[in-house]
Amino acid sequence: MRWWSAANFVSNAGTWMQLTVQNLLVLQITGSAAATGLSMSVQAAPALFVSLLGGAAVDRWPRKLTVAVSQALLGAVAFTTALLVALDRIDMTSLMVLAAVTGVIATVDGPACALLGNDLVPVTDVPSAIGVGALVHSAGRLAGTALAGVTVGFLGTGAAYAANGVSFLFVASVVPFLRSAPGAGGEPAAGEPAVASADAPGAGMSxxxxxxxxxxxxxxxxxxxxxxxxxxxxxxxxxxxxxxxxxxxxxxxxxxxxxxxxxxxxxxxxxxxxxxxxxxxxxxxxxxxxxxxxxxxxxxxxxxxxxxxxxxxxxxxxxxxxxxxxxxxxxxxxxxxxxxxxxxxxxxxxxxxxxxxxxxxxxxxxxxxxxxxxxxxxxxxxxxxxxxxxxxxxxxxxxxxxxxxxxxxxxxxxxxxxx
Structure with missing residues (x-):
């Protein structure tokens, strides 16, 4: 759980760094505040239509593999954006497409990451784990928004996207070493008999x-x-x-x-x-x-x-x-x-x-x-x-x-x- 919290702090800091820089980038390209709001809506919109499919995928696929792959894909999108910015080939259309792709991946990554974090602690400690996650999120937000200005000032806009890509890869590299707590994720603890459920996995994953x-x-x-x-x-x-x-x-x-x-x-x-x-x-x-x-x-x-x-x-x-x-x-x-x-x-x-x-x-x-x-x-x-x-x-x-x-x-x- 300590490793997972550290990885999430790095990832949250990178995400908020990118979100801050993305708003500045849209303003730089278009000079329009309305376009900035549109880019945020485009990234959020997939959650309205695709989240049900994303949640079903999280229930169907192995959780650690799902998190590792989704984090790697989010990293690839961030690196792609960084490359386009560095080559001065970024425009509003490509930025919107990349934002939409990020939103679609997030519909799987969000619930998978939340549930994987809960699996790392005993069931009785899940509320505490969620509280720690909220604390990590707040700290990452403060760090990311502060680092955004410094990064853009010294290294340029593309560097912020590249840094976020590295943060995603860091999370993906930590996932294989995580171990679920006994009794977490629906698995019986040591010495505890399994309890059959009428809604057991396989009874319906739609x-x-x-x-x-x-x-x-x-x-x-x-x-x-x-x-x-x-x-x-x-x-x-x-x-x-x-x-x-x-x-x-x-x-x-x-x-x-x-x-x-x-x-x-x-x-x-x-x-x-x-x-x-x-x-x-x-x-x-x-x-x-x-x-x-x-x-x-x-x-x-x-x-x-x-x-x-x-x-x-x-x-x-x-x-x-x-x-x-x-x-x-x-x-x-x-x-x-x-x-x-x-x-x-x-x-x-x-x-x-x-x-x-x-x-x-x-x-x-x-x-x-x-x-x-x-x-x-x-x-x-x-x-x-x-x-x-x-x-x-x-x-x-x-x-x-x-x-x-x-x-x-x-x-x-x-x-x-x-x-």
Missing amino acids: VREGLSFFLRRPRLVALAGITGISSVFGRNYGLTLAVLVTGPLAGGAGAFGTVSTVLAVGGILGAVLGARLRRPSVRTVGLLAAAGALLQVVAGLSPSLAVLLVMVLPMAIVESVSDTAGTAVLQTDPPPHMRGRVLGVWSSIGTVWSLGGPPALGLLMEWAGARGALVAGGLLIAASIGGGLLARHRGGPVPLALAARRGDVTGREALGTAA
């Missing part, structure tokens, strides 16, 4: 099976609802807080930079706290999301930048812990042979949120202003989650045998709870 499983799993549907409404009305702080700081609070770019830094620090602290969760649940995710929404309401009413900074830190911490808990549920709730397809479904849903959220929030700000959007969005999130929890409480507990039959808990969990 995309339709994954989508059907997701929709029949109440906890996953509830998690999608919580995350969706939070993503649309509560997570786009780069938009809402930027308008709030530069508008009603009369701050400038420097003030928003300070707010962004506090958000980043809160995200790192939240990842550390999230790593201490032992048994995260959808209820935990909902309560944390509701708490973050109420903090957002208070932040929207902040009379000064100082008050906003005080509120932003706990907002970021709660959001990060909630994300870690939700990711742990998502990656551990399905049986091992279904997890790739579940992550594929999740990636498609998440792409809808990321593409539709900012425009919806922008319209809300046009109507209610930055303060109104933060307050209304926070109240909507808290009310929706509170209503869902209340409805579930009034519905009463589901009989354990019925829950086991419909897939809410496994047979082994039912026996353990009954005991």
Whole structure:
């Protein structure tokens, strides 16, 4: 796990270096901010249409081989871009094609890497592993964006793409030496008998099976609802807080930079706290999301930048812990042979949120202003989650045998709870 975390830090730093440089490269080629946004959308779009196939591939293929090959392919794309830049043969069309190819490969690489990291630790430590992964991601993002400017300044744009290619090859070279933990990935631990499953591998590896499983799993549907409404009305702080700081609070770019830094620090602290969760649940995710929404309401009413900074830190911490808990549920709730397809479904849903959220929030700000959007969005999130929890409480507990039959808990969990 230490080797995997080190490799992911290098890879994340390289990825964020390339993303930063890519925006600068598009601006250099076209001089258009709209074209820059288009290049980002082209890279993200495959997740909307291909993620279900990518998740099915992750369930079907050997995980370590899948990660090694996908990382090598991503490295090849980065090296190709670096060569075109060095030869001054890069144009908008080739850049868009390469971005789309990267997006397609990522639909397989993303869930494969996530699940491989979980296989390296015992099942009880998966939430901690996810927290460590979030911490590594945040640190890699900070390092990558900082290195981008230095690399371009001294070595040129192509060097940033080449460095990202090397980072992918580093990950691919580490993969063969990784060892799964006993009992991870659905394998029984030493001395533990194997438990037969009605949905054992081979019973159905189709995309339709994954989508059907997701929709029949109440906890996953509830998690999608919580995350969706939070993503649309509560997570786009780069938009809402930027308008709030530069508008009603009369701050400038420097003030928003300070707010962004506090958000980043809160995200790192939240990842550390999230790593201490032992048994995260959808209820935990909902309560944390509701708490973050109420903090957002208070932040929207902040009379000064100082008050906003005080509120932003706990907002970021709660959001990060909630994300870690939700990711742990998502990656551990399905049986091992279904997890790739579940992550594929999740990636498609998440792409809808990321593409539709900012425009919806922008319209809300046009109507209610930055303060109104933060307050209304926070109240909507808290009310929706509170209503869902209340409805579930009034519905009463589901009989354990019925829950086991419909897939809410496994047979082994039912026996353990009954005991």
